[in-house]
Amino acid sequence: MPSPKAKNPGRSGGSPVLGSSNGRYEFMSLTKPLNRSSPPHLLQRQGSDPTTARLRASESPTRRRGSGSSTGSASGQGPPEEDGIRLNPSLIRVALSSLLAIDLWLSKQLGVCACEDSSWGSVRPLMKLLEISGHGIPWLAGTAYCLYKSDSAAGQEVMLNLFMGLLLDLILVGIVKALVRRRRPAHNRMDMFATFSVDRYSFPSGHATRAAMCGRFLLAHLVLAAPLRVLVLLWVGLVGLSRVMLGRHNVTDVVFGFWMGYCQYNLVEMLWLSPQTLQGLLGQSA
Numbered sequence: 164m165p166s167p168k169a170k171n172p173g174r175s176g177g178s179p180v181l182g183s184s185n186g187r188y189e190f191m192s193l194t195k196p197l198n199r200s201s202p203p204h205l206l207q208r209q210g211s212d213p214t215t216a217r218l219r220a221s222e223s224p225t226r227r228r229g230s231g232s233s234t235g236s237a238s239g240q241g242p243p244e245e246d247g248i249r250l251n252p253s254l255i256r257v258a259l260s261s262l263l264a265i266d267l268w269l270s271k272q273l274g275v276c277a278c279e280d281s282s283w284g285s286v287r288p289l290m291k292l293l294e295i296s297g298h299g300i301p302w303l304a305g306t307a308y309c310l311y312k313s314d315s316a317a318g319q320e321v322m323l324n325l326f327m328g329l330l331l332d333l334i335l336v337g338i339v340k341a342l343v344r345r346r347r348p349a350h351n352r353m354d355m356f357a358t359f360s361v362d363r364y365s366f367p368s369g370h371a372t373r374a375a376m377c378g379r380f381l382l383a384h385l386v387l388a389a390p391l392r393v394l395v396l397l398w399v400g401l402v403g404l405s406r407v408m409l410g411r412h413n414v415t416d417v418v419f420g421f422w423m424g425y426c427q428y429n430l431v432e433m434l435w436l437s438p439q440t441l442q443g444l445l446g447q448s449a
């Protein structure tokens with residue numbers, strides 16, 4: 164018995180769909196056009212299939228007119244290609260809007276410290292403490308202080324690179340926030356201290372990017388005992404969770420923020436300023 168592939172030579176790729184004609188099943192591609200050598204019964208099936216018919220009905224009149232005939236595939240401009248192009252983006256759109264709906268619903272459920280009279284309002288001060296612990300100002304000020312106080316070249320090098328990483332984080336998060344412009348959740352009370360104008364937007368969470376980047380930085384460059392390493396990881400996670408519990412962010416803002424911060428650390432490593440690089444830079448400017 165011939166294999167289903169052998170029935171329709173010259174085509175590959177795309178998702179296989181079983182089509183039946185005279186009780187026999189064939190493989191058809193949803194994404195590739197049928198070529199001229201397609202068996203006539205397959206071409207006929209495109210017109211009779213209810214899904215295809217529905218999709219074709221939603222075609223714009225211009226495109227319908229442009230195809231020249233109702234069985235456009237016969238002229239080489241087959242609907243299967245159009246269907247493939249139309250179907251996939253709409254599937255992606257449906258998937259994205261479902262994800263967005265779940266995100267909004269989950270974020271609202273988790274925003275239990277959004278104000279004092281929320282269900283977990285009594286935990287709000289603790290969440291705000293976590294917010295301060297991940298804010299840019301204490302991190303920049305603390306790093307600058309350690310850089311100033313450090314009397315070893317190695318310590319200065321590490322602190323200088325952490326400082327550069329923090330600045331890079333502020334710039335990159337600012338750029339993404341300005342491009343995406345996603346509003347903060349409606350239940351958020353905008354009572355954060357020391358913010359930039361882009362901080363009225365929520366995607367991504369600047370606290371999450373900073374926590375992820377600094378967490379990786381501390382684990383890689385400070386010799387820490389195991390319990391302290393666990394504490395660093397716990398702090399990163401709690402900073403992220405507190406953003407959603409305070410109602411500052413949606414879950415996806417924090418998840419993306421963690422990923423972005425993780426990648427930013429790789430960038431810091433790539434752009435690492437060694438004493439030699441610094442000397443070179445200072446020598447050039449002098």
Ligand SMILES: CC(C)=CCC/C(C)=C/COP(=O)(O)O
Pocket residue numbers: 298299300303333355356357358359362364365367368369370371406411
């Ligand atoms: C003023 C400085 C130096 C930093 C601003 C830090 C800040 C308030 C970021 C916003 O974080 P979220 O996006 O997580 O709300």
